[in-house]
Amino acid sequence: MTRIESRAVPEPVSGRPAPTLAVVLAGMLTLSMSMSGTNVALPDIGADLRASGAALQWVVTGYFLTASSFMLIAGSLGDLFGRRRVYRAGLGLFAAGLALSALAPGIWLLDAARAAAGLGAAGVMASGGALLAATFEGAARAKAFAAFGTVGGVGLAAGPTLSGLLVSGLGWRGTFWVFAIAGMLIWAGARLVPEARPASEAKPRVDVPGAATFIAALALLMAAVTQGPQNGWGHPLVLAALVAGPALLGVFVALQRRAAHPVLDLTLVLDRRYLAWTLAGLTGAIGFAGSLAYLPAYFQGVDGAGAGEAGLMMLLLTGPVLVAPMVSGRLVSRGHPARVVIGVALGLVAAGNAWLTVLRPGLGVVELAGPLLAIGVGTGLANGIVDGQAMNQVAPARSGMAAGFLNTVRGGGQAMMIAAFGSALLNLVQARVGSTELAGRVVYGDLRGGDAGFLAAQLTGAWQTVLWVIAAVTVVMLVLVTALLRGRHPVMGATGR
Secondary structure, rough: OOOOOOOOOOOOOOOOOOHHHHHHHHHHHHHHHHHHHHHHHHHHHHHHOOOOEEEEEEEEHHHHHHHHHHHHHHHHHHHHHHHHHHHHHHHHHHHHHHHHHHHOHHHHHHHHHHHHHHHHHHHHHHHHHHHHHHOHHHHHHHHHHHHHHHHHHHHHHHHHHHHHHHHHHHHHHHHHHHHHHHHHHHHHHHOOOOOOOOOOOOOOOOHHEEEHHHHHHHHHHHHHHHHHHHHOOOOHHHHHHHHHHHHHHHHHHHHHHHHHOOOOOHHHHHHHHHHHHHHHHHHHHHHHHHHHHHHHHHHHOOOOOOOOHHHHHHHHHHHHHHHHHHHHHHHHHHOOOOOHHHHHHHHHHHHHHHHHOOOOOOHHHHHHHHHHHHHHHHHHHHHHHHHHHOOOOHHHHHHHHHHHHHHHHHHHHHHHHHHHHHHHHHHHHHHHOOHHHHHHHOOOOOOOOHHHHHHHHHHHHHHHHHHHHHHHHHHHHHHHHHHHOOOOOOOOOOOOO
């Protein structure tokens, strides 16, 4: 069995760092704004297209599903065919998917268009990190990745607010057009970025069986989690997906062990420190994604806030993600141990989710500020160092694969968290109100199907239960990450704390 050597021929550092950094940061900004902003538009989309429940949830879940499923494949394709080429292809597909979203006449066509946009986002995310790793080294690389995390925070912070204002002024279709045009402008600017690929004489090969198996496994798991509450967990198709998804992941691992050119070199995952930083990124996503996705609907449905007002309230959660990455990047660059910084960050995320169980109808900004700021600060601190620390463990020839896997785990975790969060809310509310259809409307902010005060109380109780579970899971993951970072073993030809 052939394996990629960890000491592969190094790539030259690009002689045009400024255009590369500008384009990668612009892409990250647009993707993160589009990602976080779509949630604000869901009540309007549901009302216009007469959609609720799982069909409406797929507007968000479908995007994350394709983005996370194809991230690893996109990273490996960048290593084979060139990171800029895959980056531009991803931008083109992302913009086209959003343009089709703006034109969609029905919910299922909208879901399909959003899934296409997520497929393009996979190429942008995976190749963006790999382009930075190939372009910068040393202290400049640390600063570039800190800026990468910071800009992602800017997008997450501004997305709900900007999208709320756009939805209020242009409608949800006009909002999709704005992001589609931004994507095309960045696609044009990416022509200025030098191509980056490993120095190799070998002919590029793609592990088609491995890629197909991986995509199918994640798709089945996501479909099961999303459709379970609506169709019932005992439905034959849901049960089949729950069994087949993990089984295909096992097949994927077996295929990668035998592949001459694997989509995922499994020795990458065996690096304790790389794995620890990958899990740290996953933990931050788990603690952040559910509130990001569903709090706007809670504010609009329970408290009667408009889309713009809900977006402004979300700044309590997303605003710290704008500033905190710069803080954590600076702390690490000044010699503070990265493992201590990430421990504090994930601790804040866990504490913030536990604290947010104070959520109730009419809760004021002052009472919301503490828990939302804690989650946002913790997530931002993690975002500032996770990518750079993870990539420090990896030889340059595998930077695309490493960035792809990191973003697959983080994006896949975020996608699964959004799906699981929504499914948990639907199940809990359904058990309280006795109707799947009514529960689907309530979770997405439509409380017109009965006594609004009663429905608001049932939704709030469901929120509190789910938040306690997330806090517990985050604590467990924090313990695991800390244990892995304390372990000592040889890393793959790179340095890292």
